Amino acid sequence: MMTKLKKTNSKLIAPCGINCRLCRAHIRNIKACHGCRDDIFKSKSCATCLIKNCEKLINGCFKYCFSCDEFPCAQISHLEKRYTSKYGVSVLHNLKEIQINGIRAFVRNENKKWICSNCGEIICMHKVQCISCGHAWRE
Secondary structure: OOOOOOOOOHHHEOOOOOEHHHOHHHHOOOOOOOOOOOOOOOOHHHHOOOOOOOHHHHOOOOOOHHHOOOOOOHHHHHHHHHHHHHHOOOHHHHHHHHHHHOHHHHHHHHHHHOEOOOOOOEOOOOOOEOOOOOOEOOO
16 A cells, blocks of 8 residues: 655656656665765666766766856756656756746756656655556557
8 A cells, every 4th residue: 555655856857867766766666766966775777877977977067067167068968858758758848947936946846747647645756547546548
């Protein structure tokens, strides 16, 4: 049985613009990932992410990739292509929204956008059905 899922906060928005709150690794019940900005219970792919481990991010030059002089880099472009085609999520759109409207507005919009129309719980971007009620929200 699933417990009520917590809403997104700004700490769960990765430097690349992905909402970690919507990731299946964050939602899982055992050893849930705490998001890209935390190093607790990372999956191998998250721990070795080239974007998260970017030297400019590690050195604190900026918080989000749109501030980088190399934006969009090859890693962001690859992530954009993969997430747009597989999950219908555009990291470029997310980063642009954060840059223009700020992180608070982005988080508010994410908390409205990613709600199951059937049960009202937050949905997972990686699943085609709501994990709480099974409602198919994406084809």
